[in-house]
Amino acid sequence: MSDLKTGGRFGAALREILADDTAFARHQEANLRPETVAALGAKIREHGVKYIYYMLPTVGSRTVAKVVPAKHFERNLKKGIAFHRTALTDLQTSREGELIGGGVAAHEFWGLPEPETFDVLPWDPEVARIFCTAYEPPHLGEVGGRLLPLDTRALFKAAHAGFTERTGLELRSGLEPEMTWSGPGTEVISKEDQSPAYQVENLEKMRPMYKKVISYAQELGLDMIEGDYEDDGQVELNWNYDRADLTAERMTTYRQICKQVARELGLQASFMPKPYNGKMGNGCHHNLSLWRVADDGTAENVIEDGRVELHVTELARHAIAGMLLHTPGSMLVMGSTVNSYKRYWDAGQFAPSGADWGLDTRGVAIRISSNGRMEYRLPDASVNPYLSHLYLLASIEHGLEAKLDPGEPGEHSEVLSGIVVPNTLGMAIEAFEADEYLMGAIPEALTKIFIQLKRDEWARYCGLITQWEFDQYWEAIP
Numbered sequence: 514m515s516d517l518k519t520g521g522r523f524g525a526a527l528r529e530i531l532a533d534d535t536a537f538a539r540h541q542e543a544n545l546r547p548e549t550v551a552a553l554g555a556k557i558r559e560h561g562v563k564y565i566y567y568m569l570p571t572v573g574s575r576t577v578a579k580v581v582p583a584k585h586f587e588r589n590l591k592k593g594i595a596f597h598r599t600a601l602t603d604l605q606t607s608r609e610g611e612l613i614g615g616g617v618a619a620h621e622f623w624g625l626p627e628p629e630t631f632d633v634l635p636w637d638p639e640v641a642r643i644f645c646t647a648y649e650p651p652h653l654g655e656v657g658g659r660l661l662p663l664d665t666r667a668l669f670k671a672a673h674a675g676f677t678e679r680t681g682l683e684l685r686s687g688l689e690p691e692m693t694w695s696g697p698g699t700e701v702i703s704k705e706d707q708s709p710a711y712q713v714e715n716l717e718k719m720r721p722m723y724k725k726v727i728s729y730a731q732e733l734g735l736d737m738i739e740g741d742y743e744d745d746g747q748v749e750l751n752w753n754y755d756r757a758d759l760t761a762e763r764m765t766t767y768r769q770i771c772k773q774v775a776r777e778l779g780l781q782a783s784f785m786p787k788p789y790n791g792k793m794g795n796g797c798h799h800n801l802s803l804w805r806v807a808d809d810g811t812a813e814n815v816i817e818d819g820r821v822e823l824h825v826t827e828l829a830r831h832a833i834a835g836m837l838l839h840t841p842g843s844m845l846v847m848g849s850t851v852n853s854y855k856r857y858w859d860a861g862q863f864a865p866s867g868a869d870w871g872l873d874t875r876g877v878a879i880r881i882s883s884n885g886r887m888e889y890r891l892p893d894a895s896v897n898p899y900l901s902h903l904y905l906l907a908s909i910e911h912g913l914e915a916k917l918d919p920g921e922p923g924e925h926s927e928v929l930s931g932i933v934v935p936n937t938l939g940m941a942i943e944a945f946e947a948d949e950y951l952m953g954a955i956p957e958a959l960t961k962i963f964i965q966l967k968r969d970e971w972a973r974y975c976g977l978i979t980q981w982e983f984d985q986y987w988e989a990i991p
Contacts, residue, residue: 530675538658554586576769599612646664668903686902690767694781734763786856837868843908
């Protein structure tokens, strides 16, 4: 089997990580250090916390949790929280009635808390949340104690640590999550064919919302930097870039904040990729950079080298080529819903549809809008940020390892010629399976379940009779 089919160094390293049956025991040992137990107990008492959500993100970008009285925190540090395995696959039943991810008889997994992720919820200081890592229970024979591949958060953290060890580089990212708000007071009136974007009056309508979102986000550690009004009810609020695993975690937190603010204000908050025809879709551009971190903690952005004109370095060109080469194979992650592809079909709405790159142009997949930053524009707001970063990281490492060439801006190199980006979920499923490198790089246990979930979604959509079909065909055929 070729190195390409096994996912190169990236795939080999992840397989080694997932074969480690001492992972649970090492995490448990770290949790039970006296200083760790004492520090968490002090935080709980200091803030008057009475309840804790023990949380994990799912494959489908939701979050599952159990709530436990805070006084049991030491017990949970040791034993974790048990969840049915299919919680990580969104407890989704297929059209045939099978609970995807192992069925009703699937084993439980154990989620061990990560004490450093403890945060008090600003809207109710009696409640805190803490992220967990999912493991095979130690009693499960050969696989017991291993990291669960369906825990996309833990998987990306492990993959990124390995990437840094092999390359000396750290992936940093900043996200641009757009979302649509609706409800009393959010209505917008504008002239025909005129965008309501950037108008201060529209921001003013959203003032109660953005004040709460920004305030809660700041209390939960997000360095909020700017925001704007973009289309009917659509607002984008950004926080500062950071190491990619921290950015992905903050996206999970941001979604939780937005849903809470919507409840408080009697609004609806949606990350649906394309709510309306003729209006902007909800994208989630990933602004990426690669940093070489020295032993003393200083870091250098290797995407740029000090030139004034817009440019990228040779190393960045390799990374860009890797991301573009694997754009078809990763589209199922970047656009993970049936609705995602309506965003690309609606002409004139700034959503890219090709595997190309350019300097400060919005119609390409990767835009160099300023020196030191690669803006990957394909993901939408429903994306699982851990999965998107995982697939981008694997693609980047392939580009670096093989020294791939992306060609000049606006042109395709030989390695990128003939690439077709999927424009339906069905096409994306086919391209996902056809990418030998990514299929070898990402754990089979994860890709197998992900394909099953997406095939089921596509089949449900294909089998649904819509109002559009009635309007087109009910009276049209004599």
